[in-house]
Amino acid sequence: MYIFKRILTMILTIWVITTLTFIIMHSIPGDPFASDADVLPEEVLENMRAKFNLDEPLPVQYVLYLKNLVQFDLGPSIQSETRDVNTLISDGFPASAILGLQSLVIALVFGLLLGIIAALNHNGMLDYAAMAFAILGISIPSFILAPLLINYFAVKWGMFPVASWGTWQHTILPSVALATAPLAIVARFMRSSMLDVMNQNYIKTADAKGLAITGIVIKHGVRNALIPVISFIGPLAAFLLTGTFVIEKIFAIPGIGKYFVDSIFNRDFPVILGTTIFFSTILIVTLFLVDISYRIVDPRIKLTSRGE
Amino acid sequence: MSRLLDVNDLRVSFKTYGGEVKAVRGVDFHIQQGEVLAIVGESGCGKSVTAQSIMGLLPKKVSRIKSGSVTFNGKELLGLSKKQMQKLKGSEIGLISQDPMTSLNPTMRIGSQIAETIKKHTNYSRSKIHDRTIELLDLVGIPNPEKRYRQYPHELSGGMRQRVLIAMALSCEPKLLIADEPTTALDVTIQAQILDLLKDIQVRLGTSIMIITHDLGVVAEVAQRVAVMYAGVIVESGDVEEIFETPKHPYTWGLLKSVPRYEKGKHEKERLVPIEGSPPDLFAPPAGCPFAARCDYAMEICIDQMPDPIKTSETHQARCWLNDTRAPNANDFVAAGGNDV
Amino acid sequence: MAEPKKDDVLFRPVDRSRFQQEKIVRPSMSQWKETTVKILRNKLAILGLGLLVIITILAIIGPHLVPFNYSDQNLSGKNLPPGPEHWFGTDSLGRDMWARTWYGARISLTIGLAAAVIDLILGLIVGGISGYMAGRGKFGDKVDGFLMRIVEILYGIPYLLVVILLLVVMKPGLWTIIIALSITGWVGMARIVRGQILQLKEQEYVAAAEKLGTPHRKIIMRHLFPNMIGIIIVNLTFTIPQAIFAESFLSFIGLGVQAPIASWGTMANDALGVILTGQWWRLFFPGFMISLTMFAFNVFGDGLQDALDPQSKE
Numbered sequence: 001m002y003i004f005k006r007i008l009t010m011i012l013t014i015w016v017i018t019t020l021t022f023i024i025m026h027s028i029p030g031d032p033f034a035s036d037a038d039v040l041p042e043e044v045l046e047n048m049r050a051k052f053n054l055d056e057p058l059p060v061q062y063v064l065y066l067k068n069l070v071q072f073d074l075g076p077s078i079q080s081e082t083r084d085v086n087t088l089i090s091d092g093f094p095a096s097a098i099l100g101l102q103s104l105v106i107a108l109v110f111g112l113l114l115g116i117i118a119a120l121n122h123n124g125m126l127d128y129a130a131m132a133f134a135i136l137g138i139s140i141p142s143f144i145l146a147p148l149l150i151n152y153f154a155v156k157w158g159m160f161p162v163a164s165w166g167t168w169q170h171t172i173l174p175s176v177a178l179a180t181a182p183l184a185i186v187a188r189f190m191r192s193s194m195l196d197v198m199n200q201n202y203i204k205t206a207d208a209k210g211l212a213i214t215g216i217v218i219k220h221g222v223r224n225a226l227i228p229v230i231s232f233i234g235p236l237a238a239f240l241l242t243g244t245f246v247i248e249k250i251f252a253i254p255g256i257g258k259y260f261v262d263s264i265f266n267r268d269f270p271v272i273l274g275t276t277i278f279f280s281t282i283l284i285v286t287l288f289l290v291d292i293s294y295r296i297v298d299p300r301i302k303l304t305s306r307g308e
Numbered sequence: 309m310s311r312l313l314d315v316n317d318l319r320v321s322f323k324t325y326g327g328e329v330k331a332v333r334g335v336d337f338h339i340q341q342g343e344v345l346a347i348v349g350e351s352g353c354g355k356s357v358t359a360q361s362i363m364g365l366l367p368k369k370v371s372r373i374k375s376g377s378v379t380f381n382g383k384e385l386l387g388l389s390k391k392q393m394q395k396l397k398g399s400e401i402g403l404i405s406q407d408p409m410t411s412l413n414p415t416m417r418i419g420s421q422i423a424e425t426i427k428k429h430t431n432y433s434r435s436k437i438h439d440r441t442i443e444l445l446d447l448v449g450i451p452n453p454e455k456r457y458r459q460y461p462h463e464l465s466g467g468m469r470q471r472v473l474i475a476m477a478l479s480c481e482p483k484l485l486i487a488d489e490p491t492t493a494l495d496v497t498i499q500a501q502i503l504d505l506l507k508d509i510q511v512r513l514g515t516s517i518m519i520i521t522h523d524l525g526v527v528a529e530v531a532q533r534v535a536v537m538y539a540g541v542i543v544e545s546g547d548v549e550e551i552f553e554t555p556k557h558p559y560t561w562g563l564l565k566s567v568p569r570y571e572k573g574k575h576e577k578e579r580l581v582p583i584e585g586s587p588p589d590l591f592a593p594p595a596g597c598p599f600a601a602r603c604d605y606a607m608e609i610c611i612d613q614m615p616d617p618i619k620t621s622e623t624h625q626a627r628c629w630l631n632d633t634r635a636p637n638a639n640d641f642v643a644a645g646g647n648d649v
Numbered sequence: 650m651a652e653p654k655k656d657d658v659l660f661r662p663v664d665r666s667r668f669q670q671e672k673i674v675r676p677s678m679s680q681w682k683e684t685t686v687k688i689l690r691n692k693l694a695i696l697g698l699g700l701l702v703i704i705t706i707l708a709i710i711g712p713h714l715v716p717f718n719y720s721d722q723n724l725s726g727k728n729l730p731p732g733p734e735h736w737f738g739t740d741s742l743g744r745d746m747w748a749r750t751w752y753g754a755r756i757s758l759t760i761g762l763a764a765a766v767i768d769l770i771l772g773l774i775v776g777g778i779s780g781y782m783a784g785r786g787k788f789g790d791k792v793d794g795f796l797m798r799i800v801e802i803l804y805g806i807p808y809l810l811v812v813i814l815l816l817v818v819m820k821p822g823l824w825t826i827i828i829a830l831s832i833t834g835w836v837g838m839a840r841i842v843r844g845q846i847l848q849l850k851e852q853e854y855v856a857a858a859e860k861l862g863t864p865h866r867k868i869i870m871r872h873l874f875p876n877m878i879g880i881i882i883v884n885l886t887f888t889i890p891q892a893i894f895a896e897s898f899l900s901f902i903g904l905g906v907q908a909p910i911a912s913w914g915t916m917a918n919d920a921l922g923v924i925l926t927g928q929w930w931r932l933f934f935p936g937f938m939i940s941l942t943m944f945a946f947n948v949f950g951d952g953l954q955d956a957l958d959p960q961s962k963e
Contacts, residue, residue, distance in 0.1 A: 013802050020811075024818050123369070139943035141894060143901045144917060144936035201410040207365055208405065209425040209476065210398035213390075219424075220413050227415070242809040245902055250921065261902050264817055272817065276810050283807050299460040300414055600663070609659035635660050 006291065010284050017280045018069065018273075022062055025269045051076065052270070065273075074274035079266050085274035088259050095165055096255035099247065100240050102175040107182035107236065112229070114183070115190025116222060122195060130187060137184025143246045146177040150250075163252045174251045178243045182236050189232055193225040200224070230294045234287040241279060311379075312484055312516045313339040313362070318376035320354070320361050329590050331357045333540035335376070336617075339484065344510055344517045346531035346548075348524065348563070352587060354540040355520045356406070359486050363403055364393045381483065399429040402477030404487040408469035408494070412461040418445075418472050419457030425479045444475040448505060467498035474505065478513075485509070487519045491526060503529050524567050528552065533623070536560050539587050539598035541614075546624030556618075556626035558603045559583070597629070605630055684879075687956035694952020700945035704938075708758055711751025719752035720744065720909035728923075731930050738930040740919060749911040750934050756912040757893045757942065760827055764892035765885050767831035772838025773881075775800070779839070780846030781869075797843075800836050808833035809895065816904040823906055826899060830892050841884055845877045879957040886950030890943050897939050913939045 049055045052075075056064070068075055074085035083091070118130035153173060154162040160173050197203065198221055206216045244257035252258075256275055263271035320332040332354040339345045347355045360366050362378050362385065378385040380401065388396070397403075405411040413421055422441045426432060432440065438457075445453035448471040461469055470490060477485055487506065491499040507530050510517055519530060527534055527548065535545040536559065544557040555561055562583035585602040588594055594601070600610035609629050617625040618632065629635055688694055712719060715736070723743035731738040737746035779796040782789035815829040849855055855872050863871075899905045900914025908915070913935040920931035 009801065013806065016802050017806055021814055024814050027818060135944060135947060136940075138947055139940045140936075141897060141939055141943075143898065144932070144939060147921060147932055201405060201407055202413040204365055205403070205405055205411045205473070205476070206413070206424075208363060208397055208403035209428065210394040210396065211424065211428055212394060220416070224413065224415055238807050238809075241807065242898075246898065249902065264813065265903065267817070272814070276814060279810055280807055298415065300462045606663040607660045608663050611663060629660070632660075 003292070006288060010288055013284055014277070014281055018066070018277055019062075021273050021276050022065060025273055026058060026061070052078070069277070074277070075270045077263075077268055077271050079263070079268045079271070085270055088271060089256055089274065089278055092254060092256035092259050095253050096244055096248070096257055098171060099174055099178065099244055099253065099255060100237075102171055103179040103182070103240050103243075104233075104237070106175055106179035107186055107240075108233075110179075111183040111186025112190050112226075114187035116194055116217070116225075118187065118191040119194030119198065119225075120217065127191075131191070134184040134187045134191075137180045138188075140180070142177050142181060142243050143250065145180055146174070146247060146250045149173050149177055163250075165251075165253045165255075170251075170253075174247045174253060177250075178240060178247045181243075182239055185239075186229065186232070186236070190225060190229050193228050194221060197221050197225040227294070227298050230290060230297060234283075234290045237286040237290075238283050241283060310341055311338045312341050312343075312381060313518070314377075314379040315358070315362065316377045316379075318358065318361065318378065319374040320357050320366065321372050321374055323370050323372070324591075327591060330593055331371075331540055331590055332361070333590075333593065335537070335540075335542055337535050337542060337545060339516050339518055341483075342510070342514045342516055343533065344507075344519060344531050345533045345535065346527040347518065347520045347535045347537055347542075348522065348527055349537035350522055350587065352590075353537045354590075355537050356488055358537075359403075359488050359518065359520055363397055363401055363486065364388075365403070395429075398425045398477075398482075399480040400482050401484045401486060402480070402482035404470075404473050404477045404485065404490050406489045406492065408466050408473055411473055412469055414461055416460070417457070418459050418461065418464070422472065422476050422479055425476055429480045440479070441475075444479055445472070447478070448472070448475040449501075450475070465498075466494050467501065470494060470498075470502055471505070474502075474509075478509065478515075481513065481515075483516060485515050485517045487517060489521055490519065491523070492521070499526075500529075506530055524563060536563070539593060540590055541598065541627065543599065543628070544624075544626040546621070550621065550624040554620075554624075556620055556624065556631055557599075557628045558605055558630070559599045560626075562602075597627070607635065684953075684956045688952055691952040691955065693948045694956075697945040697947070697949030697952065700941060701949065704754060704942060704945065705758065707751050708754035711754065712748045715745055715747050717745035717748050719748040719911050721748075728928055730928075737934045738928075740916075740931060741923065746916075746930060746934055749916060750913075750938060753911045753913045753916060753935065754938065754942075756823065756906055756910065757896060757914075757939075760823065760830070760896045760912075761889040761893040763827045764830040764834055764895075765889045767827065768834040768838050768888055769881065769885065771831065771835035772842055775835065776839035776842025777846065777869075780843035780850070781865075783843075783847060784850070796839075800839055803833060803836045804840070806833065808836075809898070812895065812899065813902075813904060816899065821904065821907045823910075826896055826905060830895055834888065834892070838881075838884060838888070841880065842877065845880060846873055849873055849876055883950060883954045883957060886946055886953055890946035890950075893939070893942060893946075 046055070065075070072086070074089070076084045077088060080088070114130045114134070118127045118134075121127040150162055150173065153159045161167075161170050164170060198217075202224075203216060203220055206220045211219075241257075244255060245261050246257075247253070248255045248257040249261055256278070259271065260275040260279070262268075263275065315335060315337050318332055318335045319330070322329045322331055335354070335358055337345065337347075347358065349355045357366065357371075361371075361373055362380075364385070366373075373386060376386070380396070385393070385396070412418070419438070419441050422444060423437045426437045426440055430437075442453045442457060445456055450456050450468060450471050456464070456468075456472075461472075464472065470493075474490075485506075490506070491502050494502060503526060506517060506519070509515055510530075517530070519526065521527060531548050533546065534548050534551040535542045536551070536557065537543070538559050544551065544555065544560050546556075551560060552564070555564060562581070565581040566583060568580060583602055588598050588601065594611070596612045596614055597603070597606075597610040598614075600606040603610065607629055613629075615627050615629045615632065617627050619625045620631060717735075721744060723739070725743065726735075727739055727741055727743035729735050729739040729743075731746075735745050735747065737750055739745055740749070775796055779793045779800075783793040784790065811833050812826075812829040815832065816825060819825045819829070849872065855868065858868050858872060896905055896912060897914030897917065900912045901918045903918065905914050906912045916935035917932060917939070920928070920935070923931055
């Protein structure tokens with residue numbers, strides 16, 4: 001019942017986004033071909049408008065767009081003659097997905113480790129060092145960090161390629177640049193969650209059982225501290241996703257983020273619309289999966305109810 | 309009977325922003341084999357801290373055991389290494405902690421939480437650990453143990469959780485069970501059940517029990533001997549009859565008068581008398597008797613000098629100047645148990 | 650037994666007044682005083698606050714300290730490294746980086762503050778109504794449910810995408826960015842306010858005040874608001890840098906304030922092409938300022954949060 005309700009909300013959200021985006025896109029005065037009006041003959045323009053259904057009244061265009069959308073057809077691109085929005089997305093998705101997932105893994109693995117280490121050394125040197133790193137990580141935006149990484153690791157020390165995409169070496173610098181801030185946030189989050197859990201009575205119970213410290217930390221501490229952190233993976237994914245816009249731009253990676261930013265400058269509305277819907281859907285589905293896994297990991301919350 | 313646990317001059321302090329809080333200020337007591345000792349006192353008097361320092365459970369960063377000795381089964385505990393202590397905890401000394409609602413790991417099944425202890429201290433096979441866990445659940449009166457084994461703490465009532473905690477503490481047949489306010493968080497009827505269970509364990513398994521409580525009803529129910537604690541010191545100790553019948557310390561008198569008593573054939577309502585005031589701040593404990601400021605019988609000497617324990621029988625002693633022969637009408641006061649003379 | 654000496658002075662009943670003077674050893678503090686004391690003890694938080702004050706002052710007076718305007722071009726003196734004349738160097742159009750950096754600080758701080766204030770007002774209104782109406786009969790629950798549905802849907806929308814879309818269709822500029830950021834930004838504040846109110850409503854003293862017939866306005870002003878102000882302030886110290894970050898992010902991908910207006914994000918974006926040519930100052934100053942501001946807000950916010958947490962008594 002809960003899952004059903006959630007899926008319904010998801011679909012509703014996607015529909016709201018689609019409608020909103022559609023209205024915003026079409027509230028711009030004039031049409032996308034206005035700049036071409038002087039150079040192209042009137043018939044060509046008419047044909048173009050017909051191709052993009054721009055000659056129909058707005059409600060009809062809307063219904064047509066939704067109809068295509070339900071069939072997972074995001075329509076043609078204005079800029080690119082040969083590639084429609086679907087092709088653009090499927091071309092760009094692999095690079096973006098690798099970049100995003102790799103960053104997510106880096107952020108989670110190292111963030112959690114750092115948070116746990118800091119918490120176990122509460123008010124010790126390691127704690128201060130980890131938190132100093134975390135504060136720096138949060139303070140330096142990825143678009144400042146990325147050029148710095150390129151300057152040192154690629155240009156000066158030649159350890160990695162400067163930009164572009166291809167081998168796994170190409171993925172390291174962008175992934176690190178993208179992962180640093182979320183890593184820092186995860187570390188802080190995990191630290192405070194861990195400190196909270198280690199003060200709980202059940203940790204004292206475990207201690208009174210005579211268990212070794214490592215066992216207590218892993219079995220009783222980390223497991224419980226992870227639960228609130230899981231709920232943070234949703235916003236984290238959103239963070240990474242928008243981060244890919246700049247990272248892909250800086251490193252010249254042929255991903256969806258780059259197409260998205262390009263389409264903004266080219267005012268390529270079908271592409272903007274399509275990528276927005278695509279991004280939103282990915283995010284919403286991620287939020288949904290996170291929510292579900294949260295409920296599975298924490299036995300106190302039942303999947304059947306909202307449980308709050 | 310030999311002494312299982314012997315605590316001598318135990319002093320524990322906590323570091324805080326403001327300075328040092330002396331939570332336990334020289335505590336002496338012992339527990340005989342197979343005996344139930346109750347430590348009574350209001351919250352903040354240091355009774356839980358005493359229990360936790362015996363088991364080495366105090367947070368190491370903020371607390372310090374300043375002095376004293378804790379001898380368990382002929383072995384000094386305070387100097388033991390972490391490893392040696394871990395061997396002892398859960399196997400020879402079991403702890404039943406204060407709050408059953410928060411003392412179980414919420415994301416772990418009941419069975420595994422009990423089995424964990426057995427696994428740590430024995431080299432039983434998997435199936436034997438399982439069987440022992442079921443046996444324990446059965447022993448503490450949990451119906452349907454096979455089903456409960458697979459449940460999570462939130463699926464159990466408070467009383468059931470307390471039983472699980474008791475099963476956990478009993479899992480390796482410890483010689484000593486420390487029960488820190490085992491019934492405080494429970495309903496009255498459940499309280500009685502849990503106390504019966506503890507008594508039953510003591511009789512059947514011969515386990516010594518140190519029960520920490522603020523509830524004199526609990527004391528009367530289970531204890532053989534009582535130690536009354538106030539502001540980090542034991543002010544009076546003795547057999548349970550001695551404490552209830554002939555208390556020798558004004559604080560004990562106050563405690564007794566502040567709980568309702570039902571006596572057969574006595575119809576007029578007895579008025580409950582609260583103890584006015586509050587315990588001293590252990591941040592700067594008074595030099596003299598800590599109870600003096602609240603004591604109706606306080607004398608000049610009480611302000612500056614803490615009395616040593618004064619024995620009034622082989623088993624009974626109190627730290628109060630009223631028991632000193634120099635005190636005026638001391639014998640009358642003490643004999644009257646603080647009731648108006 | 651020795652013969653009791655009944656007239657021993659020490660054993661006379663004590664003079665009660667002797668107990669009065671040593672009653673209170675640890676003075677109790679009001680919450681505000683305690684918070685202030687805790688903040689002042691937290692060196693990092695004080696450092697953050699100090700940095701914020703300095704940045705603000707420089708944003709106000711900084712551009713006037715040099716004889717250059719942020720938009721003055723001087724093609725004969727372009728790409729100069731920092732020196733006695735141009736303290737932060739110049740950019741590829743010969744514009745003074747010092748003037749631009751502090752002018753950019755004005756833009757960034759304005760956007761951060763304005764967006765945060767709008768978020769706060771909208772969040773207080775929506776979250777307040779929602780939280781207050783919840784549990785007040787059928788109609789109340791309906792209002793709460795309706796508002797929360799909106800919030801839920803908006804929360805599911807990746808906010809930067811919406812902001813980007815809005816910026817694509819609206820005329821670029823300072824207020825466009827502020828509005829775009831606020832349209833989605835209030836949702837978080839609304840959720841917090843609602844959660845707080847629901848929690849406070851459970852408290853006995855609020856229930857008591859309501860049973861006694863205290864007017865709603867008074868309950869809100871006396872009980873709800875004072876108890877929420879802490880968490881709201883803490884939240885502000887995190888939303889302001891978020892807005893500043895978002896602005897620089899948007900400026901960086903080319904959707905922020907338009908030339909010749911400077912902001913830290915646009916300056917960093919301008920510098921991207923020349924980072925490999927050794928003109929380090931082009932990226933360093935705007936990048937450093939963004940990071941420093943983020944840092945200052947974050948440590949100050951952390952300190953404030955710790956100070957307001959009654960559990961961190963130690």
